[in-house]
Amino acid sequence: MRKQKVGVITLGCSKNVVDSERLMRQMKINDFEIIDDPQKADVVVINTCGFIEAAKEESINTILNAVKLKSKGKIKKIIVSGCLSQRYKPELEKEIPEVDAFFGTENYAGIIKELGGELKYELLGERLLTTPSHMAYLKISEGCNNPCSFCAIPLIRGTHKSKTIEELVKEAEFLAENNTKELVLIGQDTTDYGIDIYGKRNLAKLLERLSEIEKIQWIRLLYAYPSHFPKDVIEVLANNPKLCKYIDMPLQHISDNVLKSMRRGITSRRTRELLYQIRERIPEVTLRTTFIVGYPTETDNDFEQLCDFVKEIHFDRIGVFTYSIEENTPGFVLGDPIPMDVKEERKSILMEIQKDISSEKNQQLIGKTLRVIVDGFEGAADEGFYVSRSEMDAPEVDCEILIPATNNVSVGNFYDVKIYDSNEYDLFGNVI
Numbered sequence: 517m518r519k520q521k522v523g524v525i526t527l528g529c530s531k532n533v534v535d536s537e538r539l540m541r542q543m544k545i546n547d548f549e550i551i552d553d554p555q556k557a558d559v560v561v562i563n564t565c566g567f568i569e570a571a572k573e574e575s576i577n578t579i580l581n582a583v584k585l586k587s588k589g590k591i592k593k594i595i596v597s598g599c600l601s602q603r604y605k606p607e608l609e610k611e612i613p614e615v616d617a618f619f620g621t622e623n624y625a626g627i628i629k630e631l632g633g634e635l636k637y638e639l640l641g642e643r644l645l646t647t648p649s650h651m652a653y654l655k656i657s658e659g660c661n662n663p664c665s666f667c668a669i670p671l672i673r674g675t676h677k678s679k680t681i682e683e684l685v686k687e688a689e690f691l692a693e694n695n696t697k698e699l700v701l702i703g704q705d706t707t708d709y710g711i712d713i714y715g716k717r718n719l720a721k722l723l724e725r726l727s728e729i730e731k732i733q734w735i736r737l738l739y740a741y742p743s744h745f746p747k748d749v750i751e752v753l754a755n756n757p758k759l760c761k762y763i764d765m766p767l768q769h770i771s772d773n774v775l776k777s778m779r780r781g782i783t784s785r786r787t788r789e790l791l792y793q794i795r796e797r798i799p800e801v802t803l804r805t806t807f808i809v810g811y812p813t814e815t816d817n818d819f820e821q822l823c824d825f826v827k828e829i830h831f832d833r834i835g836v837f838t839y840s841i842e843e844n845t846p847g848f849v850l851g852d853p854i855p856m857d858v859k860e861e862r863k864s865i866l867m868e869i870q871k872d873i874s875s876e877k878n879q880q881l882i883g884k885t886l887r888v889i890v891d892g893f894e895g896a897a898d899e900g901f902y903v904s905r906s907e908m909d910a911p912e913v914d915c916e917i918l919i920p921a922t923n924n925v926s927v928g929n930f931y932d933v934k935i936y937d938s939n940e941y942d943l944f945g946n947v948i
């Protein structure tokens with residue numbers, strides 16, 4: 517009998533990527549054929565995002581495109597899962613009846629059953645990677661206990677749930693046996709790791725255990741939360757050569773008025789203390805953060821404070837988002853008084869400040885040698901570039917180090933590269 521062809525579309529964040537990879541592994545085990553082009557599939561599975569307005573729109577448009585394919589008889593079945601479906605299932609079922617089934621987040625058993633298969637629980641730690649095989653996200657926890665006023669994640673993903681160290685080591689060993697060399701640790705709040713199952717924050721121990729896996733060479737920490745950043749993690753990052761000297765810690769803002777209204781549980785003074793403490797202990801650390809501009813109570817003065825803060829700290833990498841009002845979040849009652857054009861203007865002012873900082877920092881790397889991992893190749897065969905990253909660059913969001921095609925390198929390997937040029941976001945180097 518012909519294998520059922522399934523096309524999986526993953527929207528949203530790296531946590532959704534991991535969920536899709538787990539599901540796709542189960543599909544493979546059940547002998548379904550996974551294909552890249554949804555138009556050629558029998559069944560399309562859409563793993564949606566429902567975090568903010570823009571993401572919700574993208575998810576709905578993707579579903580409606582699949583409905584069009586079904587109406588033309590190109591595909592037989594549509595299954596929708598993920599955060600949008602978790603958050604708005606009843607409304608979606610009423611609005612888009614052409615969809616065959618809606619599932620929430622992490623309902624692998626339901627989807628596999630809907631496809632006519634059976635879930636293999638014992639193999640749930642296994643994944644079919646959609647990232648280049650040398651790099652994999654490791655989702656150490658799901659859900660969040662923090663009360664941030666603007667955020668719908670706790671409504672969608674529930675409270676913080678850690679995986680055990682044993683489960684995560686087993687998953688990481690599976691990935692290492694499948695060529696993974698870089699693990700990127702993710703969660704909604706990775707610094708809360710273990711608080712639910714070990715009664716204390718246990719991220720430092722997890723990092724140490726993962727670094728004992730021989731084939732894993734880089735371990736990177738994303739989504740750290742500032743107000744309860746475990747001090748023992750700073751020590752482990754400083755001392756363990758496999759841990760990238762890299763911390764992604766969304767701060768969202770720096771004005772005490774805004775931080776208080778956002779319920780971030782930290783003040784501007786304590787934020788600075790933490791950043792200086794990390795830099796003092798790990799001088800070469802790469803600091804990445806994200807900010808929200810246009811939050812309902814943000815005044816011109818609050819925004820100025822944020823600009824001054826970015827100039828003061830000289831972050832290595834920043835992301836800026838415009839505030840998106842979300843129903844049922846604690847901040848919903850504040851409304852959305854700041855016009856979009858003002859939000860956009862503040863976003864571009866902040867990104868402009870950072871562009872100068874990033875350009876200056878990149879220039880200082882000319883003549884330096886960096887250890888990089890090659891992610892892929894872009895451009896024409898002999899005039900294109902190998903795209904690589906150093907310890908200072910997380911996948912998909914940070915700078916790239918471009919290596920001319922004349923260099924003899926292969927994807928997935930590490931090389932020492934001497935930097936000969938830079939621009940505000942990328943570096944150029946040759947293998948030495």
Ligand code: SF4
Nearest residue numbers: 660662664667669704
């Ligand atoms: S830490 Fe705050 S912003 Fe992040 S997922 Fe939790 S509630 Fe949302």
